[in-house]
Amino acid sequence: MYRTLQQGIQARVREVVQARYGVELGAIHVELPPKIELGEMAMPVAFELAKRLKKAPRAIAQELQAELAATEGVAAVEVAGAGYLNVKLDRAAAVKRMAADEHAAVGGPGFRLVEHTSINPNKAAHVGHLRNAILGDTFQRMLRPDGWKPGWDTGVQNYIDNTGVQVADIVVAMQHRLGLSVAGVREWMTEALESNQRVDYLCWDLYAQVSQWYEAEPAEAAARKQVRLDTLHAIETGGNASADIAEIVSTSVLRRHLQTMERLGVEYDFLPRESEILHLHFWETARQLMIERGVLYEETAGKNKGCWVMRRAQTDKAAEVPGAGEDAGPDEDAKIIVRSNGTVTYVGKDIAYHLWKFGLLGKDFGYAQFYKYASHMCWISTVDGEDPHPTFGKAAAIYNVIDSRQDDPQAQVKEALRGMGFTAEADRYTHLNYAFVGLTVRTAQELGYVLSEQDKGRAYIEVSGRKGFGVKADDLIDRMIAAAQKEVDARHPELAAGERETIAEAIGVGALRYFMLRFTRNTIIAFDYQDALAFDGETGPYAQYAAVRAANIFRRADVAETAALAQVRELHVQALLEGDEGTSVWEVWLTASRLSTVLEQAITAAEPAILAKYAFVLAQQFNNFYHRHHILTEADPARKTLLLATAAVARRELVRVLGWMGMAVPSAM
RNA sequence: GGGCGAGUAGCUCAACUGGAUAGAGCACCGGCCUUCUAAGCCGGGGGUUGCAGGUUCGAGACCUGCCUCGCCCA
Numbered sequence: 001m002y003r004t005l006q007q008g009i010q011a012r013v014r015e016v017v018q019a020r021y022g023v024e025l026g027a028i029h030v031e032l033p034p035k036i037e038l039g040e041m042a043m044p045v046a047f048e049l050a051k052r053l054k055k056a057p058r059a060i061a062q063e064l065q066a067e068l069a070a071t072e073g074v075a076a077v078e079v080a081g082a083g084y085l086n087v088k089l090d091r092a093a094a095v096k097r098m099a100a101d102e103h104a105a106v107g108g109p110g111f112r113l114v115e116h117t118s119i120n121p122n123k124a125a126h127v128g129h130l131r132n133a134i135l136g137d138t139f140q141r142m143l144r145p146d147g148w149k150p151g152w153d154t155g156v157q158n159y160i161d162n163t164g165v166q167v168a169d170i171v172v173a174m175q176h177r178l179g180l181s182v183a184g185v186r187e188w189m190t191e192a193l194e195s196n197q198r199v200d201y202l203c204w205d206l207y208a209q210v211s212q213w214y215e216a217e218p219a220e221a222a223a224r225k226q227v228r229l230d231t232l233h234a235i236e237t238g239g240n241a242s243a244d245i246a247e248i249v250s251t252s253v254l255r256r257h258l259q260t261m262e263r264l265g266v267e268y269d270f271l272p273r274e275s276e277i278l279h280l281h282f283w284e285t286a287r288q289l290m291i292e293r294g295v296l297y298e299e300t301a302g303k304n305k306g307c308w309v310m311r312r313a314q315t316d317k318a319a320e321v322p323g324a325g326e327d328a329g330p331d332e333d334a335k336i337i338v339r340s341n342g343t344v345t346y347v348g349k350d351i352a353y354h355l356w357k358f359g360l361l362g363k364d365f366g367y368a369q370f371y372k373y374a375s376h377m378c379w380i381s382t383v384d385g386e387d388p389h390p391t392f393g394k395a396a397a398i399y400n401v402i403d404s405r406q407d408d409p410q411a412q413v414k415e416a417l418r419g420m421g422f423t424a425e426a427d428r429y430t431h432l433n434y435a436f437v438g439l440t441v442r443t444a445q446e447l448g449y450v451l452s453e454q455d456k457g458r459a460y461i462e463v464s465g466r467k468g469f470g471v472k473a474d475d476l477i478d479r480m481i482a483a484a485q486k487e488v489d490a491r492h493p494e495l496a497a498g499e500r501e502t503i504a505e506a507i508g509v510g511a512l513r514y515f516m517l518r519f520t521r522n523t524i525i526a527f528d529y530q531d532a533l534a535f536d537g538e539t540g541p542y543a544q545y546a547a548v549r550a551a552n553i554f555r556r557a558d559v560a561e562t563a564a565l566a567q568v569r570e571l572h573v574q575a576l577l578e579g580d581e582g583t584s585v586w587e588v589w590l591t592a593s594r595l596s597t598v599l600e601q602a603i604t605a606a607e608p609a610i611l612a613k614y615a616f617v618l619a620q621q622f623n624n625f626y627h628r629h630h631i632l633t634e635a636d637p638a639r640k641t642l643l644l645a646t647a648a649v650a651r652r653e654l655v656r657v658l659g660w661m662g663m664a665v666p667s668a669m
Numbered sequence: 670g671g672g673c674g675a676g677u678a679g680c681u682c683a684a685c686u687g688g689a690u691a692g693a694g695c696a697c698c699g700g701c702c703u704u705c706u707a708a709g710c711c712g713g714g715g716g717u718u719g720c721a722g723g724u725u726c727g728a729g730a731c732c733u734g735c736c737u738c739g740c741c742c743a
Contacts (some may be wrong), residue, residue, distance in 0.1 A: 025685090029688090032685075033689080033691060034690080035689090042688085042689080044687090044688055044689095047727080050726075051726090056726095058725075080689080081689050082689085082726070084688085084689070168739085272736095318678090333671095333743095355743075366689095380686090402676070404673080404741090405740060405741060406741090407672090407740090407741070408742065433676080435740085436740085458739095460739095491706085491708085518682080518683095519681090519682070520683080522675075523675090523681095524674095524675080526681085531695085534694095534695075535708050536694085536695080536708060537693090537694045537708095539708085541708055542694095542709090545706085545707090545709075548708095549706065550705095552705060553705050556705055605685090606718085609683090610685085613693090616694090620693090622695060623709060624711095625708070626709085626710085627711080628710085630704060631705060632704085632705045633704065633705080669708065
């Protein structure tokens with residue numbers, strides 16, 4: 001609703017400024033004034049104009065003021081400070097439109113491809129992976145069509161590197177440490193499943209052990225590293241025991257990852273795998289395309305002689321240097337795509353994969369059904385595939401949720417697309433990056449890790465799969481839910497055990513998801529059990545609690561939420577929204593009305609933390625309102641209706657924003 | 670050596686991308702449960718935004734140079 005009013009005022013300002021001064025304005029900035037007494041919208045537009053018109057900002061603001069007052073939905077326009085234009089909204093009108101659930105439509109054409117999680121399928125998921133999956137899943141929910149918004153057609157992918165060195169390490173462990181054949185590995189897996197052990201946990205330990213084994217004896221180190229390399233090559237080639245074991249292990253671990261993520265409400269549509277990128281020869285096709293487009297060439301001299309390298313974009317700097325053109329000799333800083341021994345780098349394969357994502361490769365995966373969710377099927381890549389099947393790729397825009405250690409390679413892939421002339425695609429390629437998750441010293445020690453004195457002085461301890469160092473995702477989820485369960489059991493002994501469990505799950509998962517979303521993406525999270533398990537203050541449970549309280553009012557009231565909202569539209573509420581008391585009610589409506597503005601902002605900035613902040617502020621404002629006004633005992637019927645509608649609208653928007661964050665509102669708390 | 674990111678209250682983080690008196694949570698101190706649930710509410714203390722310059726009506730944000738820390742690359 002705020003968004004709609006904002007658009008109306010922006011259009012009006014543009015019109016007035018054009019007519020009065022003949023000036024065409026660019027983006028018109030509208031912000032929230034620091035205090036509600038100053039109004040609901042503030043525009044610093046007069047400052048901008050002051051420069052161009054050589055006139056005092058206050059004078060300009062005063063001239064505009066009179067002409068803007070007539071805008072629809074506006075009660076008054078005032079000039080404040082050095083020349084701010086402050087807009088006071090028609091509160092009663094806004095409330096009525098809000099009650100009717102009028103809001104700006106968020107969405108548009110073009111398929112959006114969100115890729116996230118992408119955990120190496122060789123060990124259990126850990127906290128860092130949770131940040132990735134929760135960020136990606138939340139962003140996906142922000143885009144996808146739902147009951148509230150038309151949204152964008154959206155698909156979710158989880159890329160699986162099933163032929164990489166990490167999977168090879170587990171295969172080495174299986175073949176050379178445990179001495180297992182393909183049949184033996186199959187048996188080992190079956191046994192683990194039947195004895196109810198988490199396969200990914202067993203692999204977690206195996207991975208740490210084999211990593212140490214490589215280095216354990218200096219005399220053997222070279223030979224063991226060679227075993228590892230040979231195994232990796234065997235897996236890439238396919239059709240041998242190592243490749244078969246890799247397939248068995250990675251598929252079992254992958255299923256475990258999907259189960260873990262499903263506990264958090266994270267689901268996928270498609271799982272493209274590295275093995276298919278290899279077997280379907282995506283790279284060879286991409287290579288031809290890159291050569292044709294002139295971005296890939298063989299270096300004939302210098303240190304990169306014999307390599308295929310990527311031509312770098314012509315920078316301004318290079319252009320200024322005389323003789324820096326093509327005849328100036330080898331570009332020593334060019335990015336190597338194919339090494340002189342013929343192996344393709346990771347970036348090379350990634351370029352091929354991204355050409356596929358945008359439908360530019362002229363090739364597709366085979367598709368097979370893999371994992372069934374309650375509402376849809378998750379497909380996996382294969383060489384041959386089943387028919388009929390859905391198709392992925394051919395995206396209009398992509399979002400890759402990958403941590404910021406991959407900034408360089410991601411930029412190179414984007415640069416390759418640009419270099420090939422696919423500039424529109426490069427522009428719609430978003431690396432949704434985020435800083436990694438470490439552990440606080442306290443939590444690392446609690447988990448039993450021995451730290452050096454130097455480590456103890458650090459702000460965080462880095463997670464390391466090779467050392468078996470980290471918080472496993474399932475352990476964390478278990479503990480979050482257990483902590484919630486304890487509270488629920490104490491507070492609601494009257495509820496059935498089953499319901500208490502459902503509630504605890506919603507709270508535990510909500511607390512975890514909120515914790516991962518409340519930090520902006522480039523903040524390094526030092527994960528701490530104590531902080532994550534705190535359910536007071538700026539946390540998921542706080543926001544959920546506000547929604548539960550709002551619902552409780554309607555459990556006792558004699559009207560339903562929808563009825564309260566319908567009734568308020570028939571009332572004269574203007575007087576009830578003024579003064580100190582009225583303003584405290586109006587503030588809830590104002591915050592609630594900003595939902596679409598906030599969502600759009602969060603999508604544009606690709607920053608889910610904006611949603612988390614908003615959910616908290618809305619909950620805070622509701623709690624404030626809840627304490628100030630006792631709704632059910634309100635004597636004045638008109639006022640009571642307004643208060644009920646206020647609770648209804650706060651709850652409605654809170655449920656929506658929490659929904660995008662993947663957080664359910666429990667039946668009781 | 671090059672590239673990227675960070676440095677804000679005791680601690681953990683925000684600050685709508687250049688706007689009004691830099692805001693929250695935690696912790697600490699004081700108050701509020703016979704009224705829709707205290708996982709809550711109200712009040713209080715706490716800041717040279719790493720340092721030094723600069724740009725302008727206006728800088729935590731932009732520019733230059735330093736200082737610390739962390740990643741990535743050779």
